Amino acid sequence: GDSVTQMEGPVTLSEEAFLTINCTYTATGYPSLFWYVQYPGEGLQLLLKATKADDKGSNKGFEATYRKETTSFHLEKGSVQVSDSAVYFCALRNSGGSNYKLTFGKGTLLTVNP
Amino acid sequence: DAGVIQSPRHEVTEMGQEVTLRCKPISGHDYLFWYRQTMMRGLELLIYFNNNVPIDDSGMPEDRFSAKMPNASFSTLKIQPSEPRDSAVYFCASSNRDSYNSPLHFGNGTRLTVT
Numbered sequence: 341g342d343s344v345t346q347m348e349g350p351v352t353l354s355e356e357a358f359l360t361i362n363c364t365y366t367a368t369g370y371p372s373l374f375w376y377v378q379y380p381g382e383g384l385q386l387l388l389k390a391t392k393a394d395d396k397g398s399n400k401g402f403e404a405t406y407r408k409e410t411t412s413f414h415l416e417k418g419s420v421q422v423s424d425s426a427v428y429f430c431a432l433r434n435s436g437g438s439n440y441k442l443t444f445g446k447g448t449l450l451t452v453n454p
Numbered sequence: 455d456a457g458v459i460q461s462p463r464h465e466v467t468e469m470g471q472e473v474t475l476r477c478k479p480i481s482g483h484d485y486l487f488w489y490r491q492t493m494m495r496g497l498e499l500l501i502y503f504n505n506n507v508p509i510d511d512s513g514m515p516e517d518r519f520s521a522k523m524p525n526a527s528f529s530t531l532k533i534q535p536s537e538p539r540d541s542a543v544y545f546c547a548s549s550n551r552d553s554y555n556s557p558l559h560f561g562n563g564t565r566l567t568v569t
Contacts, residue, residue: 374557382562383560389557429497441510442547442558444496444497446496
């Protein structure tokens with residue numbers, strides 16, 4: 341079945357540091373890929389998405405590129421802020437048959453210190 | 455748009471009691487999902503509906519859990535009887551039809567504590 345593996349946290353960075361959170365996936369067909377963010381006490385929010393190979397999703401300074409050859413969708417940001425502290429989830433959604441459900445990774449907790 | 459609305463935000467109950475969680479999806483969304491989040495297991499899909507019909511309930515833990523969607527604007531997740539291991543945050547999410555590359559829109563969740 342489909343699965344998503346993301347780097348284990350927690351990740352602790354200083355403000356303005358470079359961020360990478362690795363994500364790889366296993367899926368049949370051609371899934372769409374997503375990064376969601378969960379701030380403390382809130383639900384998940386879509387951060388960015390990519391729907392086909394070589395697409396780059398971007399939002400709020402975050403980027404991720406859909407790499408079909410390496411089945412990866414790593415999240416990056418050049419300069420993190422304290423306000424980026426949250427849990428980040430990589431996810432895929434497959435189009436096969438009637439399967440529209442989202443498969444999530446386990447999440448990576450990011451803490452950014454001033 | 456008001457987004458996905460869940461109630462209550464917090465629920466504390468004693469073991470053996472019945473618990474009902476409620477969800478109002480975004481208007482016009484044909485897919486509704488119930489997820490459970492715990493530290494140990496992360497996010498787990500419990501069940502999802504399409505056009506008010508349950509499509510996949512393979513994630514429902516056991517017969518104590520049941521979910522209904524009587525109409526397009528309302529869904530419930532019921533636990534009867536509740537147990538301490540059911541303590542978790544339960545999220546409802548909705549999505550557009552015919553668009554597998556559309557994102558899910560999540561509510562803010564219900565934090566359930568069973569003592």
